[in-house]
Amino acid sequence: MTEVKYLIIGGGVAGTMAADTIRKKDSEGSITIISDEPYRFYSKIMLSKPAFFLGKIPFETIWLRKEEWYPENKISLLLGKKAVSLDPVGKIVALDDGASFKYEKLLLATGSSVIKWPVVGADKNGICYLRTLDDVKKIMQLVKTAKRAATIGGGFISFEMADLLRLSGKDVTLIIRENYFWEPILDEESGRLVEKVLKDAGVEILYKSEAKEILGGDSVESILLNDGRKVEAEMVVCGIGVRSENEWLAGSGLKINKGILANEYLETNLPDVWAAGDVAEYYDPILGETVKLGNWIHSQEQGKRAGFNMAGEKEPFKFVSFYASQGLGANIAFIGNIAPLPGRSVITRKYDNGKAIIRFIQSGNKIVGATLINKTEDLKTIANMIENNIDVSDRLEELSDVNFNLSGFNSENINA
Amino acid sequence: MANQQEYQRSRPDSKIAKIVVDRDLCISAASCIGVAPEAFELDAESKAILKNTADSVDDETLMMAAQSCPTKAILLFDNDGKQIYP
Ligand SMILES: Cc1cc2nc3c(=O)[nH]c(=O)nc-3n(C[C@H](O)[C@H](O)[C@H](O)COP(=O)(O)OP(=O)(O)OC[C@H]3O[C@@H](n4cnc5c(N)ncnc54)[C@H](O)[C@@H]3O)c2cc1C
Numbered sequence: 001m002t003e004v005k006y007l008i009i010g011g012g013v014a015g016t017m018a019a020d021t022i023r024k025k026d027s028e029g030s031i032t033i034i035s036d037e038p039y040r041f042y043s044k045i046m047l048s049k050p051a052f053f054l055g056k057i058p059f060e061t062i063w064l065r066k067e068e069w070y071p072e073n074k075i076s077l078l079l080g081k082k083a084v085s086l087d088p089v090g091k092i093v094a095l096d097d098g099a100s101f102k103y104e105k106l107l108l109a110t111g112s113s114v115i116k117w118p119v120v121g122a123d124k125n126g127i128c129y130l131r132t133l134d135d136v137k138k139i140m141q142l143v144k145t146a147k148r149a150a151t152i153g154g155g156f157i158s159f160e161m162a163d164l165l166r167l168s169g170k171d172v173t174l175i176i177r178e179n180y181f182w183e184p185i186l187d188e189e190s191g192r193l194v195e196k197v198l199k200d201a202g203v204e205i206l207y208k209s210e211a212k213e214i215l216g217g218d219s220v221e222s223i224l225l226n227d228g229r230k231v232e233a234e235m236v237v238c239g240i241g242v243r244s245e246n247e248w249l250a251g252s253g254l255k256i257n258k259g260i261l262a263n264e265y266l267e268t269n270l271p272d273v274w275a276a277g278d279v280a281e282y283y284d285p286i287l288g289e290t291v292k293l294g295n296w297i298h299s300q301e302q303g304k305r306a307g308f309n310m311a312g313e314k315e316p317f318k319f320v321s322f323y324a325s326q327g328l329g330a331n332i333a334f335i336g337n338i339a340p341l342p343g344r345s346v347i348t349r350k351y352d353n354g355k356a357i358i359r360f361i362q363s364g365n366k367i368v369g370a371t372l373i374n375k376t377e378d379l380k381t382i383a384n385m386i387e388n389n390i391d392v393s394d395r396l397e398e399l400s401d402v403n404f405n406l407s408g409f410n411s412e413n414i415n416a
Numbered sequence: 417m418a419n420q421q422e423y424q425r426s427r428p429d430s431k432i433a434k435i436v437v438d439r440d441l442c443i444s445a446a447s448c449i450g451v452a453p454e455a456f457e458l459d460a461e462s463k464a465i466l467k468n469t470a471d472s473v474d475d476e477t478l479m480m481a482a483q484s485c486p487t488k489a490i491l492l493f494d495n496d497g498k499q500i501y502p
Contacts, residue, residue: 045486049443052487057441061488297450300484324446324462331444331462376462380449 004032006310007093007103009083011035012044013296014277014303015109016065021307023073029311031075032101034093036082039133041065045296047136048160050167050327062133083110086252088270104272105310108249108260109303111278112242112294117152121214126235130157131242139237143168146234150174150223152211154181156325156332157239159194162203163327165237172203173231175223177210184340187348190357190373197328206231242294244279257281259292264316266306276306284337285316286387287368291337295323320383324376333376336369336386337361344368347392347399351375358382365393384410423466432475432500434493435482439463441489448490452481464489 006022008015011033019031042062046052052062070077082096086106094100114129116122126146128139143149149165151158154176165172178184180191181198195205206225213224214236223231246256255261255269259281266274266282275282277299281292298321305317324333338361340346349358356374360367360382366389370382390409398404419439425432435455444462448455455470455478473481482490482501492501 043486043488045443045445049487051441051443064483064486296445296486297447297484300447301450319450321450322446324444324458326444326462333444333446376444376446377458377460379446379458380453 001092001100001102002032003030003102005029005104006031006107007101007105008033008107008109009093010107010109010111010277010279011037011041011077011079012109012111012277012299013041013064014111014279014299014306015107016041017300017303018107018109018276018307018310019075020073021304022311023075025308025311025313031073032078033075034078034081034083034095034101036080036096037132037134038080040067040070040077040079042133044131047133048130048157048164050164053136053140053164054167082248084248086249086254086273088252088254088273091272106273107306107310108268108273108275108279109277109299109306110244110246111299112244114238115241115243117211117238117240119211119214121216121220122238124214124216124220125218126216126220126233127214127238128235129238130161139235142235143170146170148173148233148235150231150233150236152176152236152238153240154178154183155239155241156323157237159198159332160325160327161237161239162198163201166201166203166328170235173233174198174203174205175209175211175225175231176205176207179207181205185334185338186371186373187346187359189348189350189354190359190371193354193357193373194330194332197330201328242278244292246279257292261290264318265309265314266302266317267309274306274310276302282317286318286320286389287337289337289368293321293337295321295334297321318387320386322379322383324379326376331372331374331376333372333379334369335372335379335382336367338369338371347396349400349402351402360392360399362392362396365391367392378406381406381410421465423470425471427471430475431494432478432492433495434497435466435470435478436491436493437464437466438489438491441487442485443487443489445486447484447486448481451484452477455481 051057085094149170150173181195260275262275262282278294322335347360359371361369421437423435442463455473459465488502
């Protein structure tokens with residue numbers, strides 16, 4: 001058994017930023033990061049971006065910390081090991097190789113994993129997912145020989161993958177269950193706007209379609225749809241969603257919903273156990289609700305906050321996060337909590353006959369989230385509006401009026 | 417060098433003399449804006465640009481903003497023109 005002061009499970013952005021922050025506050029306390037991936041901290045975001053995928057920049061650009069950074073900061077990094085159980089009384093985490101660690105303080109920063117495609121034949125070669133560096137290596141290999149590709153599901157991964165596969169010269173079919181892209185997160189008009197850039201790039205979209213079976217020998221040859229149609233493809237990238245794998249924590253007494261439940265200090269219900277990043281389902285004091293978000297900046301900032309709090313500070317995590325991306329000449333950003341829950345309403349702001357669309361998600365008398373298509377320059381202004389808790393109940397017309405400058409909402413708040 | 421925005425910093429206590437955003441690398445993940453909203457914003461093409469308030473941001477925050485960029489599109493240079501990040 002190894003004793004360590006700070007034990008961090010997960011070496012992604014949340015775990016690494018926590019270690020970095022702890023070291024700045026506590027120069028001596030021992031820190032160990034356990035990761036089940038064989039790699040040190042790298043840029044997940046880059047995996048699905050053209051510069052990296054198409055090899056326009058050196059492969060090494062993917063690393064976000066040098067190998068020496070770990071020993072230089074006295075952070076020990078254990079790769080290729082999975083945490084398999086937690087005993088919160090003895091304060092012990094056991095690994096899959098039989099080793100165990102006794103911690104003083106523990107951070108769970110295990111992110112999320114892809115949902116596997118529950119279709120007959122989905123185990124054939126050529127079916128892939130996109131979450132890790134190993135995943136993208138496999139996709140890059142398949143791209144070398146495949147002529148036709150399919151992407152499954154409507155979301156960021158499909159959008160970005162369809163772009164990359166077109167740029168790689170493949171015929172691309174995008175298969176979605178919904179009536180339009182990104183339903184119900186986006187309204188139909190915003191969804192169609194995203195679809196238009198995909199179609200202009202030559203992507204074929206099949207709506208209301210579900211796979212019944214994957215056909216072929218060892219390798220995929222085609223996808224048989226429920227309505228009998230067949231889509232031929234030598235590779236399929238499946239982006240039907242992510243989930244956090246918390247099964248290993250069952251029996252530990254840790255409170256878990258979709259994510260690991262935490263308060264605004266990122267503390268879980270167990271003593272000296274924190275959660276941060278995609279895995280955390282935490283109380284957001286700005287939104288006034290418990291949320292589980294999945295984006296880079298959010299995980300990074302939560303990792304930092306958890307690190308500070310583990311090293312002895314105690315401050316709430318207060319940050320309006322966002323997921324922004326671009327591809328095929330379109331840019332998309334989701335800010336705050338955009339879940340279309342019952343009781344929420346949407347205020348739409350349309351520019352240039354709908355070439356750019358902002359949708360504000362209203363809950364009670366304030367804005368809790370927004371979706372931006374081709375208008376990401378307003379990202380920070382809108383994040384500030386959410387953070388400032390602006391009462392918009394009698395100002396809905398201003399929100400939808402493009403002649404009203406949105407920054408007006410924030411400057412009034414500062415003057416107030 | 418074509419598609420880069422350069423910003424000369426004029427802050428006496430600063431070791432960072434120049435900030436460069438490589439617009440080809442920028443993918444508008446906007447993490448720089450999350451870390452240093454006084455220094456960066458997104459323009460109409462959704463690329464990070466430097467704001468005229470960037471001098472008000474201290475070196476540590478700028479370094480954190482550069483380090484937070486998931487595509488390493490923010491480059492920092494010292495007074496001797498030496499690249500200090502990445
Ligand atoms: C292809 C791709 C593109 C993306 N693009 C964007 C983007 O443009 N903008 C944006 O904001 N976000 C983007 N994201 C999302 C962003 O990358 C995530 O929100 C972020 O990486 C989450 O960080 P994390 O540290 O919480 O988790 P992760 O980065 O997932 O790290 C968690 C780590 O913990 C490991 N782990 C899990 N369980 C265990 C265990 N039991 N024992 C040991 N190790 C374990 C995992 O293998 C993983 O390495 C993208 C994601 C992907 C996959």
